[in-house]
Amino acid sequence: MTRQFQLVRSLIRQEWSRCSISRWNRKFATLEQTVVEPSTGPDPSKLETKISNLPGPSEKMKNGEVRWGTTFTNHMFEAEWHLEEGWSTPRIVPRHTIELDPAASVLHYGLEVFEGLKAHRGTKDGKIRLFRPDKNIRRMAISCARLGLATFDQQMMLECLRRYVMIEKDWVPHGRGTALYLRPTCIAVDPKLGVARSKRNLFYIIASPVGHYFQGGSGGVNLLATTKYFRSFPGGIGFCKTGANYALGIIPSEEASRLGCQQVLWLSDAKNRYVTEAGVMNFFVLFKGAKRPELVTAPLDGTILDGVVRSSILELVRSWGTIDVSERKYSIDEVVQRISQGEVIEAFGSGTASIITPVTGIHYQDKMYSIVSDTEEKISPKLLKSMQDIFYGEVEDTFSWNVEVDTE
Amino acid sequence: MTRQFQLVRSLIRQEWSRCSISRWNRKFATLEQTVVEPSTGPDPSKLETKISNLPGPSEKMKNGEVRWGTTFTNHMFEAEWHLEEGWSTPRIVPRHTIELDPAASVLHYGLEVFEGLKAHRGTKDGKIRLFRPDKNIRRMAISCARLGLATFDQQMMLECLRRYVMIEKDWVPHGRGTALYLRPTCIAVDPKLGVARSKRNLFYIIASPVGHYFQGGSGGVNLLATTKYFRSFPGGIGFCKTGANYALGIIPSEEASRLGCQQVLWLSDAKNRYVTEAGVMNFFVLFKGAKRPELVTAPLDGTILDGVVRSSILELVRSWGTIDVSERKYSIDEVVQRISQGEVIEAFGSGTASIITPVTGIHYQDKMYSIVSDTEEKISPKLLKSMQDIFYGEVEDTFSWNVEVDTE
Numbered sequence: 001m002t003r004q005f006q007l008v009r010s011l012i013r014q015e016w017s018r019c020s021i022s023r024w025n026r027k028f029a030t031l032e033q034t035v036v037e038p039s040t041g042p043d044p045s046k047l048e049t050k051i052s053n054l055p056g057p058s059e060k061m062k063n064g065e066v067r068w069g070t071t072f073t074n075h076m077f078e079a080e081w082h083l084e085e086g087w088s089t090p091r092i093v094p095r096h097t098i099e100l101d102p103a104a105s106v107l108h109y110g111l112e113v114f115e116g117l118k119a120h121r122g123t124k125d126g127k128i129r130l131f132r133p134d135k136n137i138r139r140m141a142i143s144c145a146r147l148g149l150a151t152f153d154q155q156m157m158l159e160c161l162r163r164y165v166m167i168e169k170d171w172v173p174h175g176r177g178t179a180l181y182l183r184p185t186c187i188a189v190d191p192k193l194g195v196a197r198s199k200r201n202l203f204y205i206i207a208s209p210v211g212h213y214f215q216g217g218s219g220g221v222n223l224l225a226t227t228k229y230f231r232s233f234p235g236g237i238g239f240c241k242t243g244a245n246y247a248l249g250i251i252p253s254e255e256a257s258r259l260g261c262q263q264v265l266w267l268s269d270a271k272n273r274y275v276t277e278a279g280v281m282n283f284f285v286l287f288k289g290a291k292r293p294e295l296v297t298a299p300l301d302g303t304i305l306d307g308v309v310r311s312s313i314l315e316l317v318r319s320w321g322t323i324d325v326s327e328r329k330y331s332i333d334e335v336v337q338r339i340s341q342g343e344v345i346e347a348f349g350s351g352t353a354s355i356i357t358p359v360t361g362i363h364y365q366d367k368m369y370s371i372v373s374d375t376e377e378k379i380s381p382k383l384l385k386s387m388q389d390i391f392y393g394e395v396e397d398t399f400s401w402n403v404e405v406d407t408e
Numbered sequence: 409m410t411r412q413f414q415l416v417r418s419l420i421r422q423e424w425s426r427c428s429i430s431r432w433n434r435k436f437a438t439l440e441q442t443v444v445e446p447s448t449g450p451d452p453s454k455l456e457t458k459i460s461n462l463p464g465p466s467e468k469m470k471n472g473e474v475r476w477g478t479t480f481t482n483h484m485f486e487a488e489w490h491l492e493e494g495w496s497t498p499r500i501v502p503r504h505t506i507e508l509d510p511a512a513s514v515l516h517y518g519l520e521v522f523e524g525l526k527a528h529r530g531t532k533d534g535k536i537r538l539f540r541p542d543k544n545i546r547r548m549a550i551s552c553a554r555l556g557l558a559t560f561d562q563q564m565m566l567e568c569l570r571r572y573v574m575i576e577k578d579w580v581p582h583g584r585g586t587a588l589y590l591r592p593t594c595i596a597v598d599p600k601l602g603v604a605r606s607k608r609n610l611f612y613i614i615a616s617p618v619g620h621y622f623q624g625g626s627g628g629v630n631l632l633a634t635t636k637y638f639r640s641f642p643g644g645i646g647f648c649k650t651g652a653n654y655a656l657g658i659i660p661s662e663e664a665s666r667l668g669c670q671q672v673l674w675l676s677d678a679k680n681r682y683v684t685e686a687g688v689m690n691f692f693v694l695f696k697g698a699k700r701p702e703l704v705t706a707p708l709d710g711t712i713l714d715g716v717v718r719s720s721i722l723e724l725v726r727s728w729g730t731i732d733v734s735e736r737k738y739s740i741d742e743v744v745q746r747i748s749q750g751e752v753i754e755a756f757g758s759g760t761a762s763i764i765t766p767v768t769g770i771h772y773q774d775k776m777y778s779i780v781s782d783t784e785e786k787i788s789p790k791l792l793k794s795m796q797d798i799f800y801g802e803v804e805d806t807f808s809w810n811v812e813v814d815t816e
Contacts, residue, residue: 069511069600069601069602070599070600070601070602072511072599076510095510096510097507097508097509097510098507098508098509098510098512098515099505099506099507100505100506100508101505101506102484102503102504102505102506102593102612102614103477103480103591103614103616106514106515106651107506107514107520107593107595107651108520108522108591108593108651108654109651109654109655109658110518110520110650110651110652110653110654110655111651111655111658112515112516112518112651112655114516146656146659147655147656147658147659148658148659148662181601183511183516183601185510185515185516187515191478191480192477192478193477193478193589193591193616194477194478195654195657195658195661195687195688196658196661197658197662204510206510206511208511208601227643228643229643229644230641230642230643230644233638233641233644233677234638234677234678235635235636235637235638235677235678236637236638236641236656237655237656242518242655243514243515243516243517243518243519243520243651243652243655244518244651244652244653244655244656245518245652246516246517246518246603247517247518247519247520247555247645247650247651247652248554248555248644248645248652249603250517250519250555250556250603250604250605251553251554251555251556253603253604254556254605269641269642269643270642270643279603280603
């Protein structure tokens with residue numbers, strides 16, 4: 001264990017040296033007003049494991065014929081946190097239902113935070129790799145801090161996650177385009193009707209073997225840019241991965257669906273109408289430029305999710321040196337105007353679930369603006385290939401993004 | 409049953425005739441974009457009851473020595489709703505834990521709605537009365553509709569609630585200032601990681617005998633008017649009673665506490681800084697006027713809760729005819745300026761939990777503005793007395809606000 005723990009530690013230190021926790025704290029203390037308190041635990045050296053006697057993954061799964069988010073593995077990771085007592089002994093146990101008092105805070109006051117990340121099986125070497133898990137664990141720490149939920153040691157949590165994936169390694173599907181989707185979750189479980197910080201949290205991880213997020217593959221989606229509903233606002237919790245940001249999107253998504261769109265494209269507000277992010281994705285537009293194309297996405301101003309795939313795309317494209325990359329405010333009016341003028345090469349969404357998904361049209365103010373380009377200038381196919389090459393261990397991981405799960 | 413059902417129906421029809429569901433629907437379709445779909449069930453005529461063999465409320469409770477939100481009664485009401493199949497048979501059963509799959513939507517996507525209302529025991533006649541339960545049931549229908557949760561027949565739900573209170577009647581405390589607090593709750597229970605409308609909901613009601621919400625009674629609270637955090641925004645879900653609106657307030661409340669305040673006073677945004685509502689209360693200011701005082705509170709613009717006590721206060725004060733009543737936008741800057749000029753007679757919060765709570769100070773931009781008036785012009789003592797006289801059946805209920813729970 002100690003050796004593996006050190007390995008993981010050294011891998012994530014590479015990025016931490018570039019962007020240390022203290023710098024992040026300062027950034028969030030300014031930007032999102034969130035300070036992540038230090039904490040110890042849950043301690044992976046104390047991990048207790050109880051193996052399920054259920055049958056493992058079926059042959060079917062090995063063919064990659066998996067449906068998103070409804071098939072689950074046989075085990076879950078769990079650990080309790082108490083405001084004064086800290087972390088309980090972490091456990092990997094057979095997957096089970098959670099018993100909650102009907103007054104549990106999570107059921108009333110939305111005190112819940114989650115993450116989504118993936119383990120991929122190498123197509124050549126069969127090795128299992130987690131994609132940038134340190135970024136998800138860090139974002140979870142930030143979300144938890146903003147909502148007053150559990151504080152934890154990020155390296156310890158990452159090691160707990162890695163050990164959980166080792167137990168579930170047979171559930172990582174074979175085949176490019178598939179993955180084991182991991183869902184760390186933290187919920188407030190105190191049975192108390194007063195609105196206040198929860199004293200008892202349950203942290204757990206479940207896993208689901210997955211293929212494409214959008215049914216019918218990632219052939220492209222249409223987005224509804226609505227000025228009737230908004231997702232977030234400055235001084236809110238738009239940067240957190242928490243229930244609140246999803247609950248408000250169900251009805252708008254259904255309106256999108258009635259207009260032939262798969263997701264909502266969220267704007268900042270009715271006046272400025274800056275493009276922020278899509279339903280379960282960050283959003284990118286590739287504009288034609290005077291000299292070279294400009295890839296644009298919304299800046300991390302506290303109203304959007306700091307997506308892991310988003311930041312990987314930015315790093316990748318910047319490394320090419322052939323395209324201008326801008327994290328800037330831009331309005332939907334600019335986008336549709338430039339679509340009309342033929343100045344939009346392409347648009348796409350990014351996310352852990354959907355990876356890179358081409359956007360084929362934007363519905364805005366009762367009109368559908370189609371984005372149909374078939375030019376050589378498109379970068380999304382190349383980006384998707386580059387990302388997947390890294391996911392599946394087909395190229396050298398020059399960014400040190402993967403964390404190998406040693407399956408021995 | 410039929411006679412009681414008709415009684416309840418006739419009582420709530422009185423208000424419905426003034427403000428029919430269809431008018432509400434039109435209003436919300438404009439204002440909060442929410443359309444409440446018609447639905448049948450849960451059917452109170454099919455209600456199944458299983459009585460707990462636990463001991464009932466102790467003598468202690470009868471003295472009103474109850475602590476807010478941590479003591480619960482022995483039973484709960486529950487009914488399942490399915491998107492296609494509708495409502496299951498409703499049940500009143502011994503209070504029990506809820507078993508949820510760890511992937512249940514409520515634990516990830518904040519798909520949860522609740523209400524809070526009270527049953528009071530008449531100080532003279534011992535009769536148990538619900539205060540305006542039809543308004544809470546209607547608001548719950550609106551919240552559920554906005555989040556894509558269960559639709560229900562409001563009259564049927566009200567009758568289920570009344571029958572539940574009958575079972576728990578011995579838990580309604582004796583004494584002015586006490587009540588049985590009722591917490592209807594609706595949660596999405598499908599085990600599915602995709603973000604979409606939930607197909608299965610659990611609706612339940614739990615109850616807790618309560619005294620004062622703020623420890624130390626309602627002697628007065630200080631509020632922190634923050635420009636760092638905001639609660640809601642146009643096109644959001646600020647008008648819904650759902651977890652999202654509470655999760656974001658935990659950390660700001662703790663900042664308030666460090667500055668000697670009991671709650672946050674939420675402003676609209678950093679620019680306009682309109683006063684909206686307080687942590688768990690609507691907010692009122694009584695300004696001195698040229699001819700007569702002006703009672704001001706924020707309008708129902710979709711960013712605040714349509715509080716039942718709020719609307720009752722507005723009706724009561726309008727019925728007096730001696731004070732101007734304004735539902736209008738007003739900024740925190742207006743409030744603190746007029747405090748400084750001696751033009752604020754008083755300020756208070758209103759809510760089901762806290763009833764009417766005097767505000768003794770507002771902390772804004774590093775300064776505490778004390779509101780210390782001891783004049784005859786204050787209306788909050790009279791308002792609280794009028795409300796409590798109605799709650800406890802001490803005066804004629806001229807507004808037809810109470811719904812009697814026939815305990816036979």
